[in-house]
Amino acid sequence: MAPHHQNSVVFYLYTEDIDSFKVVLTTEHYKLGPKLSTDIVLSRLKDESYRLHPKYHYATGLGLKWTFRFVGPTMFGITVLMEESSESAATFVALPVSSWGRKYYAVTLRHVPTLQIIANQQARVLLDISLHGAERDQASHFVQFLNIRLKHGDRKTLHLNRYEAYDISSCDNFKSSLSGTKITSDVPVGAVSGSCRTSFYELHVNCSYTHSSLDIAAEMLPPVQTFGRQFITPKLYQRQSRGSYVVISSHHNTLVQYVDDHGVSRDIALPFAGDVVELTFRQHPRLIQATKAIAMYFVQHSTCQPTRASRYELGDVSLMLLVPLQLFYFQYTFRVPGVRFVENYILIVITSIHRNSLLLDEEYLSRRLDWDNVWGAESYSEGALKIYDGVHSIQTTDKAVFGCYVYSLRYRYSYMHPAGYRVMRINRECERDELSEGDNDTNDECDESVIKELDKISEEDNDVNGLKLSPLKSMDDFEQQQSGPMARLATVSEWSPWHCAQDCNQNKLIRTRQCSHYDIRKKPVCKEPLIEEGQPEACYVREMCPAKCPSFTWGLNCYQNCSKCYQPCNKFNGTCSQCKAGYKNAKYGCNQSCGLFEFGQDCTGNCLTKCDGEDCYDRVTGECNTSKIYFVVIFLLALVIPCCAVLCSGKSKSYSFAEDVEFNEGPAFDTMLNIQEQERSTI
Known part of the structure; x- marks a missing residue:
């Protein structure tokens, strides 16, 4: 068992690979930081850890930080344990670089927030600041964050070079939250947020125990593309104090539903992307669902009025990402940190028929757990089990997917994190800005108008995703649920530019407008004509009309190509009905290759099924990958007083599923250096 140290960072490494292999930990890619290079040998389910020497820690604050890289030839995972003192700790499981995204929303607690961003390549990052809390000036909406004035709604720009991290942290009694702050980058980046220290008093001002917590909290943020619509809340066994659930919306006009402690269905409307709401109810597993993709986090509270049952629950505030049901997997390998005098638990969420x-660790589990039913999802069960520290493996023999979380309890000390989850694009990217009349899209996540569920929510499942939402009873109910003033939702789109019609014989310009915005009190407003003819124009006189283009070309003078379509495309706009194997996006001429875990015609093939939980090697045929591949994984650990940023390598089907990025073996890693001066002005 590892000894307990103050101000320490420990990396726990583990793998499922039978053969032993070497992982290289290095900081030599960054000339201005301290130098570190060491080898760590891993083998299947063998416990390996590396405690970072204090000389590699750095102080929190605004500015560039050095990073750590872990590189290995096959799949492995890393769990990070950060201890500020004997009464303060946090953990998280890091995501590989290939699982990063371009868009995130931060989540912090309401005391000493911290946010860090790390780049694997040159990146331009935009921060749209969202501030909440007592120290936010209500008149001017800004706070003095160290020597930088951050204004609510302001936008800051970061320019990061390869392997650079940027830290925005203050551990000096800063009472505000950065939850809802949007992070947007031109290339994929990693992000971690949380709190240097957290205080239950800051979360609930009626709590008389102002000293009840001096804990840290950390979580590696999931990209928006992995946000989901259905979650099951955890019940922490052997725990009396309530927790709360932080919900962050990724799209405008999102409706969240849950069952309260009295069995009553509740609806909460989030009018804007990045809106944050905190739900608090007693511990019992229940289903939380939404009409559009959201992220959810569980906040473990300190007790406020300790009873005989909860007297050991002072302090130990923790933050944990909740995994959407769509990202559950059938197998996890995870590490339970070795800390003295703590009780460690795993919590499992699974459909009841698959519990057996x-x-x-190769032993049947079901009979060792006491199971609870899940409110709102009767087919699911949730149970917890005490577990010893070390590396463990859990799976289902029939490959039924399930969720798994790891947590610990001790007086003034706790941690919690998911054992793992799949990283998949379940929150689709926007492909248009407005609803089109008659598009039959019940849940158009790309338009910024009110989704149709807000106009006609019923007990029926309109989305074929298991959601059954009760209607809002009145407009007053909707307005009372909003966190801000009523959104402006009733407008008609602007006219499109004048353009030639899809008719070679038409000599008039036309323009169109769409009834894409809805008044939540009324039906769509479309009094103006949707098509208007203009003056005669020499359409297609000097240009070749698209109708005359050869097959698989389109547009004026046939400059555009749709060769990936299965059949010839529309010669005016490039749309087609079906794509060739390896390609998708037929409405835009099949201009997109198959993504993660996809293959075949229109990318409808499932690599997870065909390749036993792995990604395909060939996007056309779905051929499975049997060779070892090098790729880089990046971690960021600047959420505590001893803080650091980490880059590491490996692949793990248990922690994240990412498209592999190939590198050459050997000295190629020594040349991947683009050292920049540390003291650059970036904000």
Whole structure:
């Protein structure tokens, strides 16, 4: 068992690979930081850890930080344990670089927030600041964050070079939250946020125990593309104090539904992307669902009025990402940190009919758990089990997916994190800005108008995703649920530019407008004509009309190509009905290759099924990958007093599923250096 140290960072490494292999930990890619280079040998389910020497820690604050890289030839995972003192700790499981995204929303607690961004390549990052809390000036909406004035709604720009991290942290009694702050980058980046220290008093001002917590909190943020619509809340067994659930919306006009402690269905409307709401109810597993993709986090509170049952629950505030049901997997390998005098638990969420197929370390598990039913999702069960520290493997024999979380309890000390989850694009990218009349899209996540569920929510499942939402009873109910003033939702789109019609014989310009915005009190407003003819124009006189283009070309003078379509495309706009194997996006001429875990015609093939939980090697045929591949994984650990940023390498089907990025073996890694001066002005 590892000894307990103050101000320490420990990396726990583990793998499922049978053969032993070497992982290289290095900081030599950054000339201005301290130098570190060491080898760590891993083998299947063998416990390996590396405690970072204090000389590699750096102080929090605004500015560039050095990073750490872990590089290995095959799949492995890393869990990070950060201890500020004997009464303050946090953990998280890091994501590989290939699982990063271009858009995030930060989540912090309401005391000493911290946010860090790390780049694997040159990146331009925009921060749209969102501030909440007692120290936010209500008149001017800004706070003095160290020597930088951050204004609510302001935008800051970061320019990061390869392997650079940027830290925005203050651990000096800063009472505000950065939750809802949007992070947007031109290339994928990683992000971690949380709190240097957290205080239950800051979360609930009626709590008389102002000293009840001096804990840290950390979580590696999931990209928006992995936000989901259905979640099951955890019940922490052997825990009396309530927790709360932070919900962050990724799209405008999102409706969230849950069952309260009295069995009553509640609806909460989030009018804007990045809106944050905190839900608090007693511990019992329940289903939380939304009409559009959201992220959810569980905040473990300190007790406020300790009873005999909860007297050991002072302090130990923690933050944990909740995994959407769509990202559950059938197998996890995870590490339980070795800390003295703590009780460690795993919590499992699974469909009831598959409970008997669970194996923990090759032993059947179901009979060792006490199961609870899930409110709102009767087919699911949730249970917890005490577990010893070390590396463990859990799976289902029938490959039924399930969720798994790891947590610990001790007086003034706790941690919690998911054992792992799949990283998949389940929150689709926007492909248009407005609804089109008659598009039959019940849940158009790309338009910024009110989704149709807000106009006609019923007990029916309109989305074929298991959601059954009760209607809002009145407009007053909707307005009372909003966190801000009523959104302006009733407008008609602007006229499109004048353009030639899709008719070679038409000599008039036309323009169109769409009824894409809805008044939540009324039906769509479309009094103006949707098409208007203009003056005669020499359409297609000097240009070749698209109708005359050869097959698989389109547009004026046939300059555009749609060769990836299965059949010839529309010669005016490039749309087609079906794509060739390896391609998708037929409405735009099949201009996109298959993504993660996709293959075949229109990318409808599932690599996870074909390749036993792995990604395909060939996007056309779905051929499975049997060779070892090098790729880089990046971690960021600047959320505590001893803080650091980490880059590491490996692949793990248990922690994240990412498209592999190939590198050459050997000295190629020594040349991947683009050292920049540390003291650059970036904000």
